[in-house]
Structure formats: structure tokens, C-alpha cells
Amino acid sequence: MPKRNFYREHPKFYVAVDCIIFGFSEGNLNLLLLKRNFEPSRGKWSLMGGFVQKDESTDNAAKRVLKELTGLDSVFMEQVGAFGEMERDPGERVISIAYYALININDHDRELVQSHNALWTDINKLPRLIFDHREMVEKARNRMKQKAGSEPIGFNLLPKLFTLTQLQTLYEAIYGESMDKRNFRKRVAETEFIEMTDEIDKTGSKRGARLYRMNSDIYRQTKKFKI
Amino acid sequence: MPKRNFYREHPKFYVAVDCIIFGFSEGNLNLLLLKRNFEPSRGKWSLMGGFVQKDESTDNAAKRVLKELTGLDSVFMEQVGAFGEMERDPGERVISIAYYALININDHDRELVQSHNALWTDINKLPRLIFDHREMVEKARNRMKQKAGSEPIGFNLLPKLFTLTQLQTLYEAIYGESMDKRNFRKRVAETEFIEMTDEIDKTGSKRGARLYRMNSDIYRQTKKFKI
């Protein structure tokens, strides 16, 4: 039996990717959401998505879609999972694979974002989203929260140099709870790959705050993180 | 613009599910693997899989495939993720969604399993598997390990009544490390939903061991678990 026959009896499906794009700004986690000016569901809010093409893996489709919206390349992304309910997209059956990305909100291409009719939205004040996008967001958020506590992915949301107050505010936003400053700094001090620089940030306070950086080489050696 | 056009430009894909079926026997985690007597890759080892059909969600496809092999219904299953590399299946492009299942190895339909040419295999002595199935197994195993420590899914691998030695051996197999008996039993004693019964198992020892059971109602109330 030639190989083709084995597959040919089976149905084929549209496969899409949807991107949960996290940013961090003014003490809050934000998501990049589209106000759709196209069908289906014109005028409603949604995640940025796109159909997987013949010549790309699903991971690459997600990267392409992220780049289409933000102009950004080589960004941290992780798959959340496949969403395959039959009626999830009322237009046609589409199986969608959700990915989340962590980007530094200052890095993206603002015009590109605007041209897609996209807006940064506080994750705690999300509008109603189409289809099962809310479920994707919740799952991505939990996955990210989980991961951010044991791998240094959070640093993707910050500028290269950051103050400890910024770092703490970020983790408070991720965990959704406030932390003790001294205990937090104690943990940072025990984290070898968070390096103090000799630069000072004067924008956030009169006194100025020490800037730190994450050293990926050191992280790769130790692979230990808990915050 | 009619809705159809929006979708029609895009390619469609075969979508499959693959099942990582965990069982527990003689102190080891086992996987149910198929020695394929069909193309492609006849004669090689693989996970049980199947194509998603038009009239079923991906979750239901996974349940169907599990039932085809084991005869079992309403089994704990969880999605691991989508595998979408272009060349993962050398025959045709297939996007596959992996699911893992935890079953009590005594419950399944042995004849059905035999008729599929499937065998229980010690997870620490797996043969080479086709495609990216090894990667699926590793991911499923990690996900399961993670989850088994914070939700009482492990009990799905045991008979309804079990001894504490069985439970400890199970967790040692899941975590891949041995545990202190007294500390383990202390944790069990603090777990409200693990109930002592008044039955004794005499098959495992001369003295006999107390049988316990998991009470799902109590778990649903407290939702606390850590072992």
C-alpha cells in the first residue's frame, strides 16, 4: 500500500496560532489586544492570531505572527497548548495553538501595532474577548506565573538595566501579591546571575537607584532560580 | 465579504492525537506502546495515536483513541501540547497533539491491547520511538510529575483500595527518588482525603497492611494536596 492512502482517508483542518503578548508597564502586566476591523467578529477584542502556513512549523507561525504585530524577532515564546473544541470559532472549524510571549514594552514598533488596531491593556481589566481567547489568556497567565518563579523569564519584560524596585514590582504583578522588600532583596542577593552594575537610575527617585542586569552566562552555568 | 473567503485562502492540515498512557506495576511506571504492524514505520515502536475526525474535539479524539486501545472510558487525561514541526512525520505533514492518561493497569482490556500489538513497557527502559514520540513522552512525564505533587492524580494509577507502601512506591516511581517512610506517612496522615478503611491487604506481607482509599468529595472541599 502506498503511503499516501494511509493519510488520505482523514479530514484536514485549518490550524491557527494565537499569541498572548505580555508587556510590563507602570507596575502592571499588560496584554496586546486587537480591536478587530475584519471579519469574523469585526469590532470585538481578540488576541493576535494567524493561520499556520504550509512552509512553517507551528512555532515559527507564532514567531511570524508576533513579528507581524510588533516588529520583534527572537523573543521569548512558549506554547500554552492546543484548543480544539469543535465550535470554538463559529465561522469555521479551526484548531488553534496558543503561545505566550514576553516582550519589553519599549521595544516594539508602535506604528505597526497601531496599524493593526492593537492596544496594550491592563491584564486585570481585560474586555470580553472573542471565542475561547479568555481561556487562552488565563492558561497562559498561569503557565507564565509558574515558570517565572523557577526560570528567569521575567527579565524579558524589563529593560536590560533595571532597578530592584522595578524587579520587585514586576514580580508583584506576576504573582498578584505584594512582597516584603527586605526579603525580596535578600533573595536577589543570593541570585548569582543578577549583577549589580555601577550605573544609577535617577529617573525614578531623587536619590537614585542602583541598576542591575541579568547575566545569562552565569545563569546557564548554575541553572538555579527561585524568587 | 462572506465569511468563507476569510478562511478559504489558508491551507489545511492533518491533525492527530498521540496518547502517552501511564500505568503502574511492580514498583515501576509503565507506558503502553505499540509495535506498529502498519505503515508508516511498520515494525517500529510508537505511541497510540489517531487522526482527529470532523465530528469530534481534539480532547474527544484523545479519549476515543484511548478507548480503542484499552477499552477504558472516563479516564484522567491531560493535554501535553501540540507538536508542529514540519518534518516530524516523514510521510506527510501531520500536526499532532499529545495527551497523557493515567490508568490502573489492572482495568484495561488485555485482548484489545494484544490485538493492537501493544505492550506495557518500563518507562526507564523505553525502546527507540518513531518521530518525536520520545519528546512527547518526556514532556508528558515532566508534566505528570509536576502535577502529581500538587493534585491527587496519582491515585488513578492505583486500585481503589491501596496500602501506604503501594502509594509510597508509586510516588517514588513518579519522582524517580526514594523517600523516607516515616516522613511520607506523616504527610499522608495530614492529608484529609486519604482515608483509612478497616480492610487489610494480606497479599503483600504476612502481617498484612492496612488499606486506604481516596475520598474525592473531601478533596473537592479542601483542594489541598502536597506530597
Next chain:
DNA sequence: TCAAAAGTGTTAAGTTTACACCCATGA
């Protein structure tokens, strides 16, 4: 009578939490 698995508490080490004041600076 003895081999084999079941059962049982205590202490030390390590981790986590709670908590309050001084410092440097620009406005």
C-alpha cells in the same frame, strides 16, 4: 524461630516570614 514487610516519634537543620528605621537627594 525467623524472615519480611508494617508500623511508629523526636530532634536538628534549613527555610520562610515578619518587622522599622536611616539615607540621599531635588524641589
Next chain:
DNA sequence: TCATGGGTGTAAACTTAACACTTTTGA
């Protein structure tokens, strides 16, 4: 000079880890 955010240590509470002997019973 004072309002603002930056920076610092210690003790108590809790959690985890280490450890060894007695019990029961069938062969």
C-alpha cells in the same frame, strides 16, 4: 527642610530532613 523612594539585619515560626527499632505472622 522635607517629601520621596532607596537601602539595610535579626529573631521567631514553620517546614523539611534525618534517623532505628518494635510488631505481626506465615512458612
